[in-house]
Amino acid sequence: MTDFHFFTPTEIVFGRSSEEQLPCLLKKHGANKVLLHFGGGSAERSGLLLKIRTMLDAAGIPFVELGGVVPNPRLSLVRKGIALCKAEGVDFILAVGGGSVIDSSKGIGYGLAYDGDVWDFFDAKAKPAGAVPVGVVLTIPASGSEMSDSTVLTNDELELKRGCNSDFCRPRFAVMNPERTFTLPAFQTACGVTDILMHTLERYFSKTHLDISDAIAEGLLRTVMDAGRKVLEDPFNYELRATIMWAGSLSHNGLTGCGAVADFGTHRLEHELSTMYGVAHGAGLAALWCSWAKYVMSEDPSRFESFSRNVLGGKEPLGTMKDYFRSIGMPASIPELIGRKATEEEIETMALRCSRGGDFKVGNFKVLGKKEMLDIYKMANE
């Protein structure tokens, strides 16, 4: 077991009507003026935003609003949010939405605590030394950003999607009401299930095998695969929605990776698909994972045997995962993802961007340079 540092400062308030505790949580975490940050309309349509505005008014908590976060959130809106918060004296950001809204909020939080350009943190030119705090009302379980140390933004001018990791951006609290996820379309539900599975798989596929981490990971994987299958048939089932929601947080707060080196190669490859084609992150992961797995399997076949035995009931892993993704409406290749084959030029561009011009490597289970990235994109393009 390698040495590790496990830090999960996020206060979780989970259950029906949990959002009613927002005013108390905001006061407890020192919010004097709040930015209410949200996406493209789902939280307005469901009545959640109206409920939050009414509660904040009643509690005398001043706030300003900024909506319009899109999936694969953009740096341009983050910059707008930083300027707005500076002008308005905002000292707390409340994200109402999923990974995109949370990451946009985290980006604003970083920018408010820094004199330079916030992109410096995503371009590895600077390291965060602080951030204005973020709280979350989660509406889609997927990214795990509500507890994670990660922020992923798309620079819309440079067409680059990059992440930044630091404990400063871990949300102070997350309010999670599974009923708020009843309105999710089947496609978004399945994208979320895939991302949750992938956050565990990225850590499970390590050359360090640990009884405790493996047992947690295998339990999560079995549970999420099963609930993911069932919830698409039964979308208003509270227990299934709750199971997936809590699993989403546990899969990306670092728990399953303690004591081993994680991989995250498929995530890096996927970020280029999101940037190139604007696809949903979860769908992009499903389109790549089986090709990644086939490519790296010889590194440590025993890991795939454990996955098969302890998660898939002894079934062969690659075909079984391909069938699973398709059964929940996810693509299992790039043509299934974008409706055509990627061109050679597009694949070259994605590998060039992922390798940051050619020299940067990703992954750990098998380290992937530009050549290996090209090989995997090509396999997934069949």
Ligand code: NZQ
């Ligand atoms: O914008 P609105 O109208 O709210 O619609 C959203 C959006 O179109 C909709 N939605 C959300 N809650 C809903 C709902 N629709 C109906 N009912 C609800 N209750 O769902 C769509 C997708 O939302 P988004 O926030 O983009 O999804 P997700 O949570 O999957 O976030 C994806 C982003 O997170 C990043 C991804 O790269 C991507 O940019 N990730 C962030 C991570 C992190 N910070 O730790 C880790 C992940 O690996 C991931 O990379």
Ligand code: ZN
């Ligand atoms: Zn992910």
